[in-house]
Amino acid sequence: MRAWPRSLSGRLALVLVVGMLAAQALTGTVWYDMRYGKAMEIPVRLAATRLADVTHMLDAVPAASLPAVLAAVNTPGFTLRRIDAPASVQAPLEHNTLLSSELFLDVLQQRLVRPTHHQARVLAVSLAHTGKRQGNWFSLLREPFPTGHFVVQLRLHDGSWLQADMDEGQAGMSTAPRKAAIDYLLRIYVLRIAAVLLLAWLAVRLVMQPLARLAQAADRLGDNIFSAPLATDGPTEVRKASTAFNAMQRRLIDNIAERTRFLAAVSHDLRSPITRLKLRAEMLSDEAQRDKFRRDLDEMDALVAATLTMVQDSGLHEQRQNVDIDSLLASLASDFAETGATVTIEGHAAPLPAYPRSLKRCLQNLVDNAIRYGHEAHIIVTQDSRQLTISVADKGPGIPADLLERALEPFYRVDASRNAGTGGFGLGLSIAQTVAQAHHGTLTLQNGAHGGLVANLTLPIFKSAVRS
Incomplete structure (x- = not known):
């Protein structure tokens, strides 16, 4: 799910925007009905007025002259024909066309001189393109002069029925659909999305700040168990979480x-x-x-x-500061050289933010372990933009592959591959691993390609300044 953001703030913003768009799509039908009513209002009024005027004229002519008058008034956009009886069943109209039908009947009744002598029913009201082509909902968005098509059945004063098929336009008044659509999309969608995104960003920022502080406090707790406790202020849920976190820190x-x-x-x-x-x-x-x-x-x-x-x-009680790795390794090599041990160093590293005494204890344990079981230690230093790796290799018997991870456990000694007479209690590597984890690093063991054991201490390089 690539479209699903990984951050909580991104997910909340996406849910808000999608929900707003879904709600707006539903309420957009209201705008469509209003737009349809405005586009059909002028054609409805003109068609009803024209039919009322023709009805007045037909009421005044003799019945024998009615066919000739009907032929005279018929035009390509206005056709009248006599029918024997009105339709027995009238198809129901849609919601938006029903409003136009009611408006048509109202205008027709107002324009007729004797409305009680006439009865009318609207069979169809529809929107057509310019050029008498059948229209659809998209006509409202692209036709500047939409045309209304009407089918009406009307009873004359003598009881005879007529059916009128009429096409009526906007009387030269453009509905400006493109401008209306752009205005609607800009104000309703674009501006609303921008407003929702801004509000979502502000709301998420306010909500996420306590979580960010809690994450930072947990990170500090991993570095220093004695770090300052969280402030117990803010909303009720935040205060409860902060209080629980501080209680957990005190218990630890x-x-x-x-x-x-x-x-x-x-x-x-x-x-x-x-x-x-x-x-x-x-x-x-x-x-x-x-x-x-x-x-x-x-x-x-x-x-x-x-x-x-x-x-x-196991607990670090010192402040983190920049440590000169090259000087630290040189000092360790000099100390072990005084005891007659051989320690060689290959490579260089830039100063690294770390806990100096703990890091020295970690490296000292690794070198001491290499000398104790391999009689000498070869240190290889490699560094890139992301991490520093210090590898301590010896020429001892190594460790079976299935016991490499267990060798880091406290009080565990690999007697099968290590000489028990060399001393030690199985704590040196465990302490080194604890220090590595306190620096957000790792300590791994592997057997060398040509024998011996290689202990790899990997420490990440943070871009930020030294933290306390």
Whole structure:
């Protein structure tokens, strides 16, 4: 449905315009009846007056002279003939012709000297083109001198009946159909459509502004859970939606804070027994057992710390600002080089609006993951007008294709393809994905063409200025 607009404002405007046109098409029949009545008024009056005058003359002549007088008064546009009796059944007239028929009879009765001695009935009233061609509704829009055709049966004072077939025009007065049609179309359709479009635009703009503010607030909430709440003003429905949105935001903040407090409390409570166990492990006489206890306790301590760090990093508590991607990557490469790791960078990128600390943590996790399992990291930077892509490749064993998506889940480690002895708790990639989503980007994993794993971080480039 290509004609159906995608925006709500466009759909409302289209519905209003189509509805207005449909209503106007129905009310256009009123204009047609009025136009038909005006076009037929002069022919009706002239034909009725002419028939009344001829009737006066026929009433005055002897019956023997009536055939000769009828032959004398007959013309190509006015024919009288005697009939034995009027039609027994009269066909019903249409609504617009019925009005013209009533006007014809009224004028005829007014012009007759003794109307009670005469009886008349109108059998047909129709519109004809110039040149006696049969007319139709379109004649009103293109014929400057439309002609009315009338079939009337009339009783004379002596009781005999005549049938008159008459054609009568506008008496030289143009109906100016083209001008009338253009004036009607311009004022009724064009101006009304323009007015409806303007009113629809104003109405839709007033209605859509609260929805636009709600969409912007939802977008800000995705970037920063602690963004300013919506103003609770405007119509009742808008106030209810704003109040519900603010309540949802408060519940999200409370849930995140409660989760953080819970894990912080658990971390604090676990550190004390872990510390006591470490002290007791040092008192063991068996060196081998002491080393095993020490490694297990260190792993438990690191797991608690990593879990708390993940929860704290899941919500961004910093302002977005322009980040020099080249400098950030160079700094990471320098930091890892001090530990003896090899990090190479290929490509350059322009500064990008982002959350600096979170983005650094994301890239640091990707590089650390590549070094841990592939012993080195190769960073490839590509950028176009729409997005920035940072690919971190390693030379490790890679991940089975059916486990690539699961590798991004928290606490999931691909033991089948990764060495469990290298450490880690399966949180680095999950944290990196959370940061990517906070930047409206994506993080995907794929196996390299020549082995190893490639982590692709794609961040969109917004045309607008830095948002807070």
